[in-house]
Amino acid sequence: MFWKLAWRNLWRNRTRTLLSSFVIAFGLSALVFVDGLMEGMTVNMVRNATDTFLGHAQLHRQGFRDELDVKRTIADLDQRIASLEQHPDLERWSKRVLSQGMLASSAGAEPVLVIGVDPKRERDLSKFDEGIRDGNYLESASGNDMLVGSKLAEKLELQLGDRIVLTGIDADTQEMVQELFRLGGIFHMGTREMDEAMVLAPLQTLQKMLLLEEGVHEVAFRFSNLDRDGFPQTPVMLPVDDRKNKLQLWSELMPALNMMKEWSGVSMSIISIILFFIIGLGITNTLLMGLYERMFELGVIKSLGTTPWQATRLMFYEAACLGLVSVLFGIVLSILFTWIFATAGIDYTGIEFSGVTFQEKIYPALRWERLVQYPFWTFGFTMVASIYPSWKLFRMMPVEALRKRKF
Amino acid sequence: METVIATERLNKKFGEGDLQINALREVDLTIQRGEFTAIVGPSGSGKTTLLNILCGLDLPTSGEIRVSGKPLSSMNGTELSRFRRNHIGLVFQAYNLIPVLTVLENIEYVMLLQGISPRERKDRVRDFLGRIGLEGKEKRFPSELSGGQQQRVAIARAMVSEPDLILADEPTANLDSETGSQLLDMMRRFNREQKMTFIFSTHDPMIMERATRLITLTDGKIVQDERRE
Ligand SMILES: Nc1ncnc2c1ncn2[C@@H]1O[C@H](COP(=O)(O)OP(=O)(O)OP(=O)(O)O)[C@@H](O)[C@H]1O
Ligand SMILES: [Mg+2]
Numbered sequence: 001m002f003w004k005l006a007w008r009n010l011w012r013n014r015t016r017t018l019l020s021s022f023v024i025a026f027g028l029s030a031l032v033f034v035d036g037l038m039e040g041m042t043v044n045m046v047r048n049a050t051d052t053f054l055g056h057a058q059l060h061r062q063g064f065r066d067e068l069d070v071k072r073t074i075a076d077l078d079q080r081i082a083s084l085e086q087h088p089d090l091e092r093w094s095k096r097v098l099s100q101g102m103l104a105s106s107a108g109a110e111p112v113l114v115i116g117v118d119p120k121r122e123r124d125l126s127k128f129d130e131g132i133r134d135g136n137y138l139e140s141a142s143g144n145d146m147l148v149g150s151k152l153a154e155k156l157e158l159q160l161g162d163r164i165v166l167t168g169i170d171a172d173t174q175e176m177v178q179e180l181f182r183l184g185g186i187f188h189m190g191t192r193e194m195d196e197a198m199v200l201a202p203l204q205t206l207q208k209m210l211l212l213e214e215g216v217h218e219v220a221f222r223f224s225n226l227d228r229d230g231f232p233q234t235p236v237m238l239p240v241d242d243r244k245n246k247l248q249l250w251s252e253l254m255p256a257l258n259m260m261k262e263w264s265g266v267s268m269s270i271i272s273i274i275l276f277f278i279i280g281l282g283i284t285n286t287l288l289m290g291l292y293e294r295m296f297e298l299g300v301i302k303s304l305g306t307t308p309w310q311a312t313r314l315m316f317y318e319a320a321c322l323g324l325v326s327v328l329f330g331i332v333l334s335i336l337f338t339w340i341f342a343t344a345g346i347d348y349t350g351i352e353f354s355g356v357t358f359q360e361k362i363y364p365a366l367r368w369e370r371l372v373q374y375p376f377w378t379f380g381f382t383m384v385a386s387i388y389p390s391w392k393l394f395r396m397m398p399v400e401a402l403r404k405r406k407f
Numbered sequence: 408m409e410t411v412i413a414t415e416r417l418n419k420k421f422g423e424g425d426l427q428i429n430a431l432r433e434v435d436l437t438i439q440r441g442e443f444t445a446i447v448g449p450s451g452s453g454k455t456t457l458l459n460i461l462c463g464l465d466l467p468t469s470g471e472i473r474v475s476g477k478p479l480s481s482m483n484g485t486e487l488s489r490f491r492r493n494h495i496g497l498v499f500q501a502y503n504l505i506p507v508l509t510v511l512e513n514i515e516y517v518m519l520l521q522g523i524s525p526r527e528r529k530d531r532v533r534d535f536l537g538r539i540g541l542e543g544k545e546k547r548f549p550s551e552l553s554g555g556q557q558q559r560v561a562i563a564r565a566m567v568s569e570p571d572l573i574l575a576d577e578p579t580a581n582l583d584s585e586t587g588s589q590l591l592d593m594m595r596r597f598n599r600e601q602k603m604t605f606i607f608s609t610h611d612p613m614i615m616e617r618a619t620r621l622i623t624l625t626d627g628k629i630v631q632d633e634r635r636e
Binding site for chain 1: 459462464465484485488489490491492493495497499502503504505506507508512515516517519520564
């Protein structure tokens, strides 16, 4: 009976109820949408970073990343790779030599980070091959071809086929070493760091030049079957007794990216709280208006022997009906919104954000559990918002209400 | 004779200081089962105030009300609600019914609060619909009924829970005399047939004609108490 009363009361002022449930539904779907957008954005950024160069995890010698010390090559390289190959979801890996150096052309010299790669393995791990704008990608792990970024090529006024000299420090004697390369291609990755200061050279040529023998500084790993946050589902680990090397996931390699992800979570919470607050006030308002409008009638209801608690229940049920209608409406709207944009995508292409460029459109990623969580909270806030009107009704003296009778 | 409700030196004051109004002064009133009482008096004499206090909707400033010997002043809000639900039927001047409930649901409402079984509720509603002459209209909403029909439903609702006492505050004030007199005849019939006790507040001579007891209030005081048969 109370449910029936509540439900019918709710629809007495259809316009008002529809309006407020629309406001709630709209707020809810905005939340779900923004959440999906942020999610899509971070997923996009993470994928960009990991797919462009980083990989999902990297192996280094302890301390290598601090100073890029050429001497610090990975210890027990083959065993480590062999053991990591046991990981069920490992897709591929690529060995890299990393060294700081000076690259000189007839037009000048620039500091660079040179990366020695085996092109066959590197092709599927990073996107330098796709970023080639002029010339060709490296063909083998030896030879003297070099790839440079577009900005660097401009600075050094390089043309395909030009001779360039790389100066570095060898790992054995710490002497300056030089090697002559030929410009084989120019890549454009869209990230300043890469286009301005990175060059790619064949792995073996660099190993020889830097007297590394078979040593490498970095192995990048790519996994399949990642979880939603972009991590391998099975933990990726080195043997516990390996104190010489260090294996890091992308979140440690690019802490900024991880921070971004966490911050988007925090800002979402703030947005949610503000929105829920607004929604709550709207509901309180709707219910209070309904309450004042029906003073006399509620007076009758109470004077007939409806206990204060039962009257309060009536108000709660009304709020519950309103909340339920709005939430259902909101879920439909959320799916609709997110679906439209998820299909069309939002074009952020080319915008650089914390050092990462959006390479593709952003597709809001709707997490299904959000369609439970946010509606749940919305409903919860609806109920909280009905506390004040309910309390009013609880306290209302029927005589006072009955005096409001209309003659 | 059985006393349904009795008051002892009821006083009711509204406001403070210079603006204080003594709506009721030293009202001693004993109502016996089966009485058909009309409380009359000029506007502002305290009739509504007295009825409100009798059913526990309002509290007296001083004095006591006893129902079957039990003092109302000892009850809290919830107990007062239950008391009204179980012992009192209320009829107001107008807008008595819950607009979102049908005739049937309005009549059922108090029985629902009382926790009476659906079967019995149905039987009683059917019975009353016949007695108030509204068979076939149980699915209608109050707005689809005339004022007289609405008042009949209100009376049925007040009676259906078998209260000890029905309080009606100017029940005929909004009705034309023809409809009003039919309604009164109906109530008088219930009064005779079931020994149902009624107390009215009224300006209506038709009620005064039919009343078995006529109490006159002036400035909150009982100035005349006349029994007739
Ligand atoms: N809540 C209130 N606050 C202040 N004064 C009130 C209140 N209720 C009633 N009064 C005053 O108490 C007195 C009695 O009022 P009451 O409504 O009982 O009169 P009544 O006999 O029912 O009048 P009527 O015939 O017009 O219905 C009046 O003077 C009225 O102004
Ligand atoms: Mg009155």
